[in-house]
Amino acid sequence: MNTGDTAWVLTSAVLVLGMTIPGLAFFYGGLVRRKNVLSILMQCFIIACVISLQWVLFGYSLAFGPDTGLGIIGSLKWAGLNFVGGQPNADYAATIPHQAFMIFQAMFAVITPALIIGAFAERMKFSAFLIFTVLWATFVYDPLAHWIWGTGGWLRNLGALDFAGGIVVHVSSGISALTLAILMGKRCSYAQQPFRPHNLPFTVLGAALLWFGWFGFNAGSALGANELAANAFVATHAATAAAGLTWALIEWRRHGAPTVLGAATGAVAGLVAITPACGFVNPMNAIFIGILAAMFCYIAVVLIKVKLGYDDSLDAFGVHGVGGIWGTLATGLFAEKAVNAAGADGLLFGNPHQFIVQFLLIIVAPIFAAGMTWIIFKAVDALVGMRVEKKDEIVGLDLTQQSESAYTIIE
Amino acid sequence: MKYIVAIIQPHKLEEVKQSLEAVEVNLMTVSNVLGQGRQKGFTEIYRGAKEVGGLLRKVRLDIAVNEAFVEPTIAAINKGARSGKGEVGDGKIFVLDLVDCVRISSGERGGIAIG
Numbered sequence: 001m002n003t004g005d006t007a008w009v010l011t012s013a014v015l016v017l018g019m020t021i022p023g024l025a026f027f028y029g030g031l032v033r034r035k036n037v038l039s040i041l042m043q044c045f046i047i048a049c050v051i052s053l054q055w056v057l058f059g060y061s062l063a064f065g066p067d068t069g070l071g072i073i074g075s076l077k078w079a080g081l082n083f084v085g086g087q088p089n090a091d092y093a094a095t096i097p098h099q100a101f102m103i104f105q106a107m108f109a110v111i112t113p114a115l116i117i118g119a120f121a122e123r124m125k126f127s128a129f130l131i132f133t134v135l136w137a138t139f140v141y142d143p144l145a146h147w148i149w150g151t152g153g154w155l156r157n158l159g160a161l162d163f164a165g166g167i168v169v170h171v172s173s174g175i176s177a178l179t180l181a182i183l184m185g186k187r188c189s190y191a192q193q194p195f196r197p198h199n200l201p202f203t204v205l206g207a208a209l210l211w212f213g214w215f216g217f218n219a220g221s222a223l224g225a226n227e228l229a230a231n232a233f234v235a236t237h238a239a240t241a242a243a244g245l246t247w248a249l250i251e252w253r254r255h256g257a258p259t260v261l262g263a264a265t266g267a268v269a270g271l272v273a274i275t276p277a278c279g280f281v282n283p284m285n286a287i288f289i290g291i292l293a294a295m296f297c298y299i300a301v302v303l304i305k306v307k308l309g310y311d312d313s314l315d316a317f318g319v320h321g322v323g324g325i326w327g328t329l330a331t332g333l334f335a336e337k338a339v340n341a342a343g344a345d346g347l348l349f350g351n352p353h354q355f356i357v358q359f360l361l362i363i364v365a366p367i368f369a370a371g372m373t374w375i376i377f378k379a380v381d382a383l384v385g386m387r388v389e390k391k392d393e394i395v396g397l398d399l400t401q402q403s404e405s406a407y408t409i410i411e
Numbered sequence: 412m413k414y415i416v417a418i419i420q421p422h423k424l425e426e427v428k429q430s431l432e433a434v435e436v437n438l439m440t441v442s443n444v445l446g447q448g449r450q451k452g453f454t455e456i457y458r459g460a461k462e463v464g465g466l467l468r469k470v471r472l473d474i475a476v477n478e479a480f481v482e483p484t485i486a487a488i489n490k491g492a493r494s495g496k497g498e499v500g501d502g503k504i505f506v507l508d509l510v511d512c513v514r515i516s517s518g519e520r521g522g523i524a525i526g
Contacts, residue, residue, distance in 0.1 A: 193425035394422050403456045409445050
């Protein structure tokens with residue numbers, strides 16, 4: 001047991017919680033219209049409550065518990081944190097209490113379904129959102145986490161590299177977001193009238209808090225206060241800086257002005273893309289990953305979404321799905337054992353096999369996430385209906401789902 | 412010259428602007444207002460305390476027009492702001508006589524200063 005490692009992982013857990021509330025809550029909250037901001041804050045806040053409970057009750061056991069034999073799901077042996085105590089679990093982290101690892105992972109389980117909110121923002125019924133979220137965490141997140149990170153997971157056994165959750169967190173949520181955006185349909189009057197972000201300072205504040213918390217997400221995933229954590233930290237920062245700048249420059253050239261929403265969006269795209277790679281690549285290659293992340297996500301958000309016409313309200317797919325896919329592939333290109341001996345070399349360091357494994361990830365995970373999301377959508381839609389009524393959507397979710405309003409006009 | 416004040420549903424603003432543009436009425440002042448009409452308010456709850464708000468968010472348009480534009484303007488606002496089911500809450504249009512109008516940049520007065 002190492003007290004330095006334990007302190008760092010517990011601190012990182014707090015940082016990752018901060019990514020969801022308040023980070024993502026304000027990032028998304030600023031982007032919606034004023035009549036829906038509380039619904040976003042509520043969804044993020046309640047996910048922190050509900051999924052934390054799901055995780056300690058049975059989610060952690062499904063994801064990280066002893067494998068049931070086929071590498072597909074963990075058993076319920078660790079349900080209710082049975083056998084998860086103060087002693088380290090050497091399979092995951094030999095130098096920190098097992099509970100520290102568990103609670104660090106809990107924060108990842110919390111933020112992943114919260115990312116999907118961006119796709120169905122401003123039109124989903126709160127009851128449906130609750131049921132969907134619990135089912136999605138149980139049947140999409142927990143199995144995927146087991147496949148890639150759990151002892152005995154079949155993709156882990158194939159040598160898949162995902163340092164901090166490019167596939168498990170970002171591709172899974174991004175693809176599910178796209179699936180939901182298509183299944184739910186567009187918001188009323190989408191593309192007929194402008195949907196302006198109601199509070200860009202909130203969005204920039206949220207993006208800054210995401211950047212801040214992401215050091216816990218990525219450098220914390222080293223599970224120790226060591227060289228690897230420092231490399232992940234530096235790679236994360238370099239990629240993010242490059243991506244934020246790149247997006248702003250693209251806008252400046254194409255639209256005549258660099259926008260703060262563009263810089264913030266670019267930074268988040270860079271954070272996403274470096275997530276699977278940060279513990280395997282050197283900081284110079286991280287810059288390159290960040291630049292390309294901004295380019296790919298810009299194309300997805302500004303060009304492809306408009307062309308295909310789906311309403312991914314806050315670009316959960318365009319940023320997290322596309323950025324996560326690029327980051328996963330980039331890991332297969334730029335990974336090097338010189339950075340992380342426990343990892344592998346990538347294509348550019350003479351190991352094409354790793355690129356093939358990473359390519360398999362971006363095929364398997366999206367098919368699984370999209371298929372399961374489709375099934376869960378159909379079930380919840382039949383049960384309670386996913387969308388609010390049109391008149392409620394027009395009035396706004398704050399008043400109709402939460403019975404509150406965020407702002408007053410007089411007093 | 413008439414001064415037209417319209418109180419409409421906030422989400423209808425874009426449609427009203429488009430139908431006004433179609434009759435070449437492009438100048439207007441828009442403001443956020445609260446209003447109380449026949450439409451019922453929403454119940455809000457703050458730590459268990461229920462408040463039935465009578466005041467609802469509306470958008471107010473102020474448009475000054477010359478006589479030839481009065482009826483087209485009224486028709487355009489009606490077209491854009493009506494939800495169609497005859498429900499209450501779509502708002503009202505008030506038409507007032509306008510005594511004079513001054514364009515500040517040039518000092519022009521009356522009908523020529525309006526457009």
